[in-house]
Amino acid sequence: MRSRARSALTRVTRHAQAGGVVLDGVGKRYPGRRGEPDVEAVADVDLEVAPGEFVAVVGASGCGKSTLLRILAGFESQTSGVVEVGGRPVTGPGSERGVVFQDYGLFPWLTVRENVTFGPRQRGVPRQTARRHALEVIETVGLSRFTDRFPGELSGGMQQRVAIARVLANDPALLLMDEPFGALDALTRTQMQHELRRIHRETGTTVLLVTHSLEEACYLADRVVVMSGGASHGVPGHVSQVVTVDLGDERDVNGESFNALERRLVAAVHGEESAP
Amino acid sequence: MASLTAGRRGGRTDAALRAALGVGVLLLIVLLWDLGVRGQWVLVFGIKMAFLPPPVEVARLLWDFAFGGLYDDAYSAALWEHLGASTSRVLAGFGLATAIGVPLGVLMGRFVWVNAALDPAVNLFRPIPATAWVPLVLLIIGFGNQATVFLITLSAFFPILLNTLAAVKEVPPRMVEAGRMLGTSGWGILLKVVVPAATPGIVSGLRIGLGLAWVILVLGEANGIDTGLGAMITLAREQVRTDRVVVGMIVIGLAGFLSDRVLVRGLGLLFGRRPLVRA
Numbered sequence: 393m394r395s396r397a398r399s400a401l402t403r404v405t406r407h408a409q410a411g412g413v414v415l416d417g418v419g420k421r422y423p424g425r426r427g428e429p430d431v432e433a434v435a436d437v438d439l440e441v442a443p444g445e446f447v448a449v450v451g452a453s454g455c456g457k458s459t460l461l462r463i464l465a466g467f468e469s470q471t472s473g474v475v476e477v478g479g480r481p482v483t484g485p486g487s488e489r490g491v492v493f494q495d496y497g498l499f500p501w502l503t504v505r506e507n508v509t510f511g512p513r514q515r516g517v518p519r520q521t522a523r524r525h526a527l528e529v530i531e532t533v534g535l536s537r538f539t540d541r542f543p544g545e546l547s548g549g550m551q552q553r554v555a556i557a558r559v560l561a562n563d564p565a566l567l568l569m570d571e572p573f574g575a576l577d578a579l580t581r582t583q584m585q586h587e588l589r590r591i592h593r594e595t596g597t598t599v600l601l602v603t604h605s606l607e608e609a610c611y612l613a614d615r616v617v618v619m620s621g622g623a624s625h626g627v628p629g630h631v632s633q634v635v636t637v638d639l640g641d642e643r644d645v646n647g648e649s650f651n652a653l654e655r656r657l658v659a660a661v662h663g664e665e666s667a668p
Numbered sequence: 669m670a671s672l673t674a675g676r677r678g679g680r681t682d683a684a685l686r687a688a689l690g691v692g693v694l695l696l697i698v699l700l701w702d703l704g705v706r707g708q709w710v711l712v713f714g715i716k717m718a719f720l721p722p723p724v725e726v727a728r729l730l731w732d733f734a735f736g737g738l739y740d741d742a743y744s745a746a747l748w749e750h751l752g753a754s755t756s757r758v759l760a761g762f763g764l765a766t767a768i769g770v771p772l773g774v775l776m777g778r779f780v781w782v783n784a785a786l787d788p789a790v791n792l793f794r795p796i797p798a799t800a801w802v803p804l805v806l807l808i809i810g811f812g813n814q815a816t817v818f819l820i821t822l823s824a825f826f827p828i829l830l831n832t833l834a835a836v837k838e839v840p841p842r843m844v845e846a847g848r849m850l851g852t853s854g855w856g857i858l859l860k861v862v863v864p865a866a867t868p869g870i871v872s873g874l875r876i877g878l879g880l881a882w883v884i885l886v887l888g889e890a891n892g893i894d895t896g897l898g899a900m901i902t903l904a905r906e907q908v909r910t911d912r913v914v915v916g917m918i919v920i921g922l923a924g925f926l927s928d929r930v931l932v933r934g935l936g937l938l939f940g941r942r943p944l945v946r947a
């Protein structure tokens with residue numbers, strides 16, 4: 393069963409080439425509310441993400457992590473710089489860039505299966521094909537027993553699995569996740585991290601994960617982007633450091649090297665935070 | 669498990685108690701009504717209970733109105749004809765109000781230009797009660813069926829429109845973002861995301877609209893109509909048949925109540941387990 397599910401996901405791999413990300417001098421200025429000055433959320437962000445790479449973005453709240461992700465998703469447009477995914481400029485949301493929200497954002501009036509077939513059906517995939525593919529994807533996130541449930545009947549962790557499944561059903565080249573496990577309890581969170589790791593390996597999809605947890609970042613990412621600043625600091629949010637996670641494939645969260653790296657990240661995040 | 673079962677049984681006892689309480693109050697009202705009529709009470713607002721028929725008489729008349737066999741007059745077993753005529757007017761008006769109000773509300777809630785164009789007009793017309801429209805309607809449409817259906821449409825229209833509008837505006841932006849990142853745009857977002865997300869609010873509007881449709885029915889049917897509950901009440905008043913007036917009131921009240929149940933049940937059948945109606 394599992395192997396069939398895997399084959400469904402490996403089909404995605406050919407799209408992964410399209411998942412490279414280029415941010416070049418990206419800035420975002422939100423118009424200020426009545427009488428107030430504009431909010432310069434981020435400025436001069438340069439970042440390249442290779443196809444298939446897993447990049448985590450960390451930093452204090454307000455430093456513009458969500459803003460960057462929303463620009464890549466196409467929900468917002470940058471006010472300066474170049475934003476490209478798969479070599480093409482981002483002009484709006486698209487099904488090749490799947491977004492996983494912290495609050496899941498599932499359609500409560502649709503069953504798990506209908507939520508997962510929503511994307512493919514909207515793209516014109518025939519009903520039967522979409523259904524079959526959906527069942528496979530639902531299996532890979534371990535929810536086969538719940539296909540006919542409604543989101544409101546599921547736990548937070550299960551809802552987030554559905555949210556991941558519904559974007560995977562679209563064979564996305566890029567997965568954008570904004571603190572996806574932030575609302576989950578510690579145990580569920582760890583489980584979800586394992587699953588995300590497995591899914592990333594099986595699909596080869598490029599992943600950009602915003603997280604508050606440095607451990608999560610160390611455990612999952614190939615590289616960790618540390619952001620700092622933020623409108624409330626008087627400096628626009630920017631990338632202050634990019635840390636390569638050279639821990640190999642099997643990562644022991646209690647291991648010596650893991651902890652050393654995590655400490656390095658803590659220093660990077662907090663050092664920037666307390667700087668003038 | 670044990671506590672669960674106990675909890676459920678407790679819930680059932682609760683429900684039974686609540687039902688008994690409700691029925692008890694109803695019985696009390698009927699009892700006071702009876703006592704008041706016998707004792708010729710005069711209440712606040714100058715309500716002279718002596719002018720009311722006693723409940724037993726109303727019950728007999730209601731029975732005869734529904735099934736006949738007691739008085740054998742023009743109203744014996746005539747309830748269904750009157751009810752049918754009234755119901756079809758309510759349904760016509762309510763259907764029309766829904767057919768216009770829901771799409772218009774969705775468009776106003778979603779497109780700023782539609783909203784900008786229609787908002788002032790809506791706000792200008794909305795405060796005019798349907799009752800205030802009656803004289804004008806009688807002059808420009810004339811007595812009869814069309815005027816009645818028009819008044820019902822008018823009174824059901826605004827709550828349906830405004831509830832739909834509010835529901836659409838309150839659709840979480842997250843729902844729209846989810847739809848868009850999954851590959852939907854334009855009409856797909858409107859029909860597959862916004863409308864279902866707004867459905868609980870739209871249904872609330874429909875229920876209010878349907879209730880108002882029955883309210884305005886009596887006014888509409890008061891003029892130039894022979895068959896209908898409102899017509900029957902109006903005629904009874906002209907003949908000073910208080911008992912018949914009360915019978916008509918009861919039937920309209922029940923009809924309004926039942927139509928709401930039917931609407932909710934019908935939508936329940938349509939939606940199945942989907943959480944699309946507010947609890």
Ligand SMILES: Nc1ncnc2c1ncn2[C@@H]1O[C@H](COP(=O)(O)OP(=O)(O)O)[C@@H](O)[C@H]1O
Pocket residue numbers: 422423431432433451452453454455456457458459460622623624629
């Ligand atoms: N729609 C918006 N309008 C105005 N300011 C915004 C908007 N969205 C975010 N901001 C501001 O931009 C800055 C970065 O926000 P955000 O990207 O959400 O940070 P993070 O996700 O890192 O916490 C914050 O100062 C925030 O107040």
Ligand SMILES: [Mg+2]
Pocket residue numbers: 457458459570
């Ligand atoms: Mg954020």
